[in-house]
Amino acid sequence: MLSSINKNLTRTPTPTRASFLSSLLNSCIARSATGPGKQVHAQLILSGLSRNPFSATKLITLYSASHSTSHARAVFDGIPNRDRNVFVYNAMIRAYAWHGPHEHAISLFQTMVENGLEPDNFTYPFALKACSALSAFNDGRDIHERAFMSRWDSDPFVGAALVDMYSKCGSVDRARDAFDRVTDRDVVVWNSMIAAYAHNGLPTEAFEILRDMSTRGFRPTVATLVTTIATAADAAMLPQGREIHGHGVRMGFISQDKVNTALVDMYAKSGRLGVARTVFESLKERRNVSWNAIITGYAMHGNAEEALNLFDQMRSEQFDPDHITYVGVLAACSRGGLLELGKKHFDSMKGDHSIDPTVQHYTCMVDLLAHAGQLREAYDLINSMPMSPDSAVWCALLNACKIHKDVEMGECVLKKLIELEPDDAGNYVILSNIYAQAGKWDEVSDLRRSIAEKGIKKTIACSWIEVKNQVHSFLVGDAMHAQSKAIYAEMDRLEGLMRDAGYVPDTEPVFHDVENDEKAGLVRAHSERLAIAFGIISTPPGTRLLVNKNLRVCGDCHVAIKFISKIVGREIVIRDINRYHRFKDGECSCGDYW
DNA sequence: ATAGGGTTAG
Numbered sequence: 001m002l003s004s005i006n007k008n009l010t011r012t013p014t015p016t017r018a019s020f021l022s023s024l025l026n027s028c029i030a031r032s033a034t035g036p037g038k039q040v041h042a043q044l045i046l047s048g049l050s051r052n053p054f055s056a057t058k059l060i061t062l063y064s065a066s067h068s069t070s071h072a073r074a075v076f077d078g079i080p081n082r083d084r085n086v087f088v089y090n091a092m093i094r095a096y097a098w099h100g101p102h103e104h105a106i107s108l109f110q111t112m113v114e115n116g117l118e119p120d121n122f123t124y125p126f127a128l129k130a131c132s133a134l135s136a137f138n139d140g141r142d143i144h145e146r147a148f149m150s151r152w153d154s155d156p157f158v159g160a161a162l163v164d165m166y167s168k169c170g171s172v173d174r175a176r177d178a179f180d181r182v183t184d185r186d187v188v189v190w191n192s193m194i195a196a197y198a199h200n201g202l203p204t205e206a207f208e209i210l211r212d213m214s215t216r217g218f219r220p221t222v223a224t225l226v227t228t229i230a231t232a233a234d235a236a237m238l239p240q241g242r243e244i245h246g247h248g249v250r251m252g253f254i255s256q257d258k259v260n261t262a263l264v265d266m267y268a269k270s271g272r273l274g275v276a277r278t279v280f281e282s283l284k285e286r287r288n289v290s291w292n293a294i295i296t297g298y299a300m301h302g303n304a305e306e307a308l309n310l311f312d313q314m315r316s317e318q319f320d321p322d323h324i325t326y327v328g329v330l331a332a333c334s335r336g337g338l339l340e341l342g343k344k345h346f347d348s349m350k351g352d353h354s355i356d357p358t359v360q361h362y363t364c365m366v367d368l369l370a371h372a373g374q375l376r377e378a379y380d381l382i383n384s385m386p387m388s389p390d391s392a393v394w395c396a397l398l399n400a401c402k403i404h405k406d407v408e409m410g411e412c413v414l415k416k417l418i419e420l421e422p423d424d425a426g427n428y429v430i431l432s433n434i435y436a437q438a439g440k441w442d443e444v445s446d447l448r449r450s451i452a453e454k455g456i457k458k459t460i461a462c463s464w465i466e467v468k469n470q471v472h473s474f475l476v477g478d479a480m481h482a483q484s485k486a487i488y489a490e491m492d493r494l495e496g497l498m499r500d501a502g503y504v505p506d507t508e509p510v511f512h513d514v515e516n517d518e519k520a521g522l523v524r525a526h527s528e529r530l531a532i533a534f535g536i537i538s539t540p541p542g543t544r545l546l547v548n549k550n551l552r553v554c555g556d557c558h559v560a561i562k563f564i565s566k567i568v569g570r571e572i573v574i575r576d577i578n579r580y581h582r583f584k585d586g587e588c589s590c591g592d593y594w
Numbered sequence: 595a596t597a598g599g600g601t602t603a604g
Contacts, residue, residue, distance in 0.1 A: 022595090057595050090596055125598050160598035191599040223600040230601055262601045292602040327603045360604055392604070 018049055025058040034066040041075075051079050057087045064095035081115070090122045097129040105130035106139050113146070124152055125161035132161075137169040144178070154183045160192045167196030187213075191223050198227055203235035210244075225253055226262045233266035236548050236575060239469045241266045257283050261290045268297025271546050271573035271580060288322055296328035301580045302589045304336025323355050330364035334371065335579065337593050342368045359385070363393045370400030371593070375409050391420045391427075398427065402434050410434040425451060425458040426551070463527035463549045467538050474530040483534065488525075490533040495524065498563040506556035526557050528574060536568055544571040552576050562586050 021040055028037035041059055044050040050059065056079050063072035072095045079088055089112045096105035109127040112119065119127070124147050131140035144162055147153040153162065159182030166175035175196040182189050190213040197206035210228050214220065220228075225248050232241030245263060253259050260279050267276035280286075280294045291314045298307035311329050314321065321329070326349045333342030346365055349355045357365075362385050370378035378397050382389050394417045401410035410431050417427045428451050435443040451458075464473035472481065481487060495503075505524065528549050535545040553561075553576050565572050566586035574581045582589035 026595095054595065061596075087595055094596070120596095121598095122596050126596085129598080155598095157598045162598095164599070186598095188599045193599090195599060221599085226600040228600095233601090258601060265602065289602045294602090296602065322602095324603050331603085358604095363604085390604095 017047055018052075018055070021047070021049065022055060022058060025055070025062060029058065029062045029065055032065045034062070034068065037062045037066075050075065051083065053079060053083050053085050053088050057091045060088065060091040060095060064091065064098060067099050069095050069099050084115070084117075086112075086117055086120055086123065089117060090120070090126060093123060093126040093130075097126045097133070100133075102130040102133045102136075106134075106136065106143075109143065118150065119146065119152070121152055121155045121157050124155075124158040128158075128161035128165045132165045132168040135169050137171065140165040140169060153178065154181055156182055156184055156186050156189050159185075160189045163189065163192040163196055167192070167199055170200060172196055172200040172202065185218075187218050187221055187224070190218055191221065191227060194224065194231075195227050198231040198234075203231045203237060203240075206231045207237075207240055220247070220251065220253075222253060222256055222258055225256075225259045229259065229262035229266050233262070233269045236270055236546065237466070237471075238266075238270040238272075238546070239466060241270070255284075257285050257287070257290070261287070261293055264290060264297065265293040268293065268300070269575075271301070271544075271575070271582060273297060273301060273303070286317075286319070288319060288325065291319060292322070292324045292328060295325060296331070299328045299332035299335060301582060302335045302591070302593075304332040304338060307332035308338075308341070321349075321353060321355075323358060323361070326355060326357075327360050327364065330361055330368070334364045334368040335590070335593070337368075337371060339368055339372045339374075359387055359390055359393060362389075363396050366393055367396040367400070370397050371403065373404055375400060375404060375406055379409065389416070391417055391424070394420065395427070395430075398430050402430055402437070405434065405437050407434055407438050407440065422454075423456055425456050428456070429458075459551060461527050461549070461551045463531040463547050465531040465535050465545065465547045467535065472531070472534055474527045474534070476527050477525040478527065478530055481530075481534065483537070486537055487530055487533045490537050491524065491529060494533065494536075494564055494567065497567050498560060501563055501567065503560060503563045506559070524560075526554065528553060528557055529560065532561065532564060532572060535572075536570070541568075542570060544573065546573045546575070549574060549576045552578055553581060558588065558592070562588055 021044055024040045025037065028040060041050065044055050044059070049055050056075050059075045060072040063069070063075065072092060076088060076092045089108065093105045093108050096102060096108065105127055109119065109123065112123070124143065127143050128140060131143065144153065147158055147162070152158045159178055162178035163175045166172070166178060175193065179189065179193045190209065194206050194209050197203070197209060206228065210220070210224065225244060228244050229241055232238065232244060248259055260283055264276045264280045267273070267279060276294060276297050280290060283290055291310065295307050295310050295314070298310065307328060311321070311325070314325070326345065329345050330342055333345060342365065346357070346361065349361070350357065362381065366378045366381055369381060375397070378400065382393055382397065394413050398410060398413045398417065401413060414427055414431045417424070421427070428447055432444050432447045435447065461476050462473055464471050474481065478484070528547050531547045532545060535547070539545070553574055558581065561572055561574065561583050563586065565583035572583040574583070579590065579594060
């Protein structure tokens with residue numbers, strides 16, 4: 001079609017030709033057809049129209065849609081400076097904001113201003129999106145200042161972009177200020193604010209905004225539900241999640257696979273793998289995210305077999321696993337202690353699927369090797385990584401040093417960790433555990449002194465459990481709860497039964513965890529045990545308990561909870577900082593491999 | 595002539 005028309009085109013009057021080529025470009029943009037688009041581009045050059053801002057904007061849009069930012073920039077550079085209007089700048093800034101380099105979006109915004117052009121309600125969202133991607137707080141704030149001066153900040157599009165930018169820079173208060181200044185809030189502005197709270201660890205505030213939004217008559221969208229369900233999932237706020245789920249059903253969103261994928265994740269994270277699986281099976285259209293959600297769900301719970309079965313099924317249904325799928329697969333292998341299989345998948349990821357391993361994939365592999373006792377190999381793998389190792393990688397190795405009682409390697413790894421996160425007490429505690437296991441008490445007290453001298457604050461251990469829609473949290477040795485007496489009485493009762501059943505408390509004077517440091521005698525009052533005791537006395541017999549903890553479960557508690565699960569005949573799920581432990585009938589889903 | 599928010603991992 002293009003070639004037959006091309007012959008006559010030079011005889012066509014310019015305005016007609018321009019509008020004809022313009023409509024051709026529109027269809028190329030709609031279909032992301034770069035090939036035909038390039039032919040139209042050639043025609044525009046022949047006709048002397050490629051420098052015209054109108055056609056140039058379309059060309060930039062076309063190349064941007066096909067990720068050819070450099071081609072887009074060539075078109076932009078071809079436009080004489082005096083002809084560059086706000087449209088061409090917007091299109092070019094958008095190209096950088098979408099496909100990078102994001103820094104270029106910001107510098108082009110500045111160039112535009114220097115050239116005396118006034119950014120508009122399109123320019124701001126594009127430039128701010130680049131700041132969001134870079135978490136560039138200072139640039140974002142400068143752009144905000146300009147938007148404020150020109151009063152664009154009250155525009156809903158600009159406002160939503162500002163909320164998002166501050167949110168991604170971790171400044172939720174400024175996000176809220178930006179939100180408050182938007183005069184005509186629409187649903188996207190509300191959604192942005194919900195996401196801002198959710199992503200900055202303020203789930204309660206996120207739910208408040210959701211309620212506020214509904215009260216003011218805004219109908220939640222799929223994005224609203226997906227965000228809030230994910231918030232409930234991460235905060236393990238199952239009742240809220242169920243409420244939103246119900247809300248979604250009533251509003252007819254429930255056939256939406258995107259909402260259901262978020263539900264798969266939520267139920268998996270709340271330890272309801274069976275429900276998660278049922279929702280997953282009900283999906284009409286499975287996408288990579290859905291597979292990833294269910295695979296990582298099983299992986300987190302230590303069910304390597306089912307995670308890997310699903311992975312095989314995913315591949316047999318012709319889905320292309322992505323880097324997140326592999327985080328799940330490798331995590332499953334690592335939790336299941338499947339060394340050879342893990343190595344196989346790690347190689348296949350790169351070899352068969354051309355996925356470059358990220359630091360997370362390396363962390364899984366280090367965990368896998370080190371857990372299996374191959375500390376040296378794990379150490380070598382870290383040193384062979386193409387990127388600089390982060391604290392998570394070293395932490396995986398340090399943890400294995402504790403399991404395999406390798407003092408020398410532990411000391412070496414701690415040095416690396418101190419460089420990366422000097423103020424993290426948890427690392428010192430793991431090393432002091434290693435020393436204690438080896439009977440190196442002098443080193444233990446030296447380390448203890450050094451923590452005190454450096455003034456490092458230890459994380460206070462906290463566990464929480466939800467009963468009848470209310471969160472109850474407990475610190476170690478906590479006596480603040482209204483039912484504290486009954487809780488301790490229940491703990492005494494349980495301990496008696498546990499001892500009868502053969503439980504021997506671990507009385508070794510080691511750091512069981514960060515929390516009991518000076519209080520070795522308080523192991524029995526570890527926060528998770530308080531939460532469990534409370535859960536037992538405040539729910540009907542047989543009710544499953546879900547406890548969250550901000551640190552790892554200690555070894556003694558792990559043994560104790562196994563006994564408790566058998567004695568009270570309940571399923572007890574602990575979600576600690578690293579993984580899930582599902583206790584049932586005196587066993588834990590982790591198989592004591594953690 | 596062009597727009598802002600959302601799910602999986604860490």
